[in-house]
Amino acid sequence: MKNIAILGTGMVGDAIGSKLVSLGHKVMMGSRTPDNEKALAWAEKNGELASQGTFADAAAFGELIFNCTSGKVSLEALQLAGRENLQGKILVDVANPLDFSKGMPPSLTICNTDSLGEVIQRQFADVKVVKALNTLNCQLMVNPGLLKDAGNIFICGNDSAAKAEVDSLLHSFGWEKIIDLGDISAARGTEQLLPVWVRLMGIMGTPMFNFSIVS
Numbered sequence: 001m002k003n004i005a006i007l008g009t010g011m012v013g014d015a016i017g018s019k020l021v022s023l024g025h026k027v028m029m030g031s032r033t034p035d036n037e038k039a040l041a042w043a044e045k046n047g048e049l050a051s052q053g054t055f056a057d058a059a060a061f062g063e064l065i066f067n068c069t070s071g072k073v074s075l076e077a078l079q080l081a082g083r084e085n086l087q088g089k090i091l092v093d094v095a096n097p098l099d100f101s102k103g104m105p106p107s108l109t110i111c112n113t114d115s116l117g118e119v120i121q122r123q124f125a126d127v128k129v130v131k132a133l134n135t136l137n138c139q140l141m142v143n144p145g146l147l148k149d150a151g152n153i154f155i156c157g158n159d160s161a162a163k164a165e166v167d168s169l170l171h172s173f174g175w176e177k178i179i180d181l182g183d184i185s186a187a188r189g190t191e192q193l194l195p196v197w198v199r200l201m202g203i204m205g206t207p208m209f210n211f212s213i214v215s
Contacts, residue, residue: 002026004027004062004063004065005058007030007066007078008030009038010068013042013068013069016141017042017046017066019142027046027050028050028061029043030081032055034054036052055077056080060082060085062089066092071096072109078124086124086127088126088128089127091128092130092132092166093129093131097191105199108191108194111192113188115184115185115188118184128158130157130162131154131155131157131184131190132170133170134190135190135193136209141173145174146208147210151177151211152177152212153170153175153179154180155178155180156183156184163180177213
């Protein structure tokens with residue numbers, strides 16, 4: 001069992017953090033302030049294995065860190081977490097660089113020749129960034145059994161050992177069909193699935209679906 005940090009107090013952070021606690025991990029949820037109401041409520045709900053603090057508190061606590069912040073503030077949140085607290089650790093980046101400034105559907109602030117995952121890796125070169133879980137609804141991230149056919153999820157990153165560790169963690173969530181797309185530049189593709197995902201959600205009237213690769 002590990003000490004794991006969750007950066008972000010939204011639905012994604014809540015879902016992933018709660019799942020990790022249910023699996024026996026000690027989890028600290030980090031936010032901008034030490035007394036964030038959502039983080040406090042999450043910690044109280046999840047019992048003795050759950051705690052909360054600032055981004056820096058959580059990053060220092062975690063052996064492995066999940067970036068569950070909104071993509072537009074992810075870099076700021078990671079700066080607040082502190083380079084010294086992130087150094088050498090695995091960072092699972094779940095965020096997407098979505099821009100809702102012109103309404104729905106959103107566009108991407110970073111795309112084509114770059115990705116949020118790559119920007120994070122460049123700015124935090126001594127962190128092992130693994131992009132994962134960013135192509136589906138947060139309920140399905142931690143409970144693929146909610147679908148008759150769970151479909152596939154994708155991971156990518158530059159460090160093979162880090163990806164193997166994240167792969168094992170995702171298997172503990174219930175995922176079986178995990179596709180390793182290669183180095184962190186593959187985050188361009190997974191992040192660019194989000195505009196398609198948003199369109200599908202509108203057409204289907206539900207976020208409870210996933211992509212499945214067939215041949």
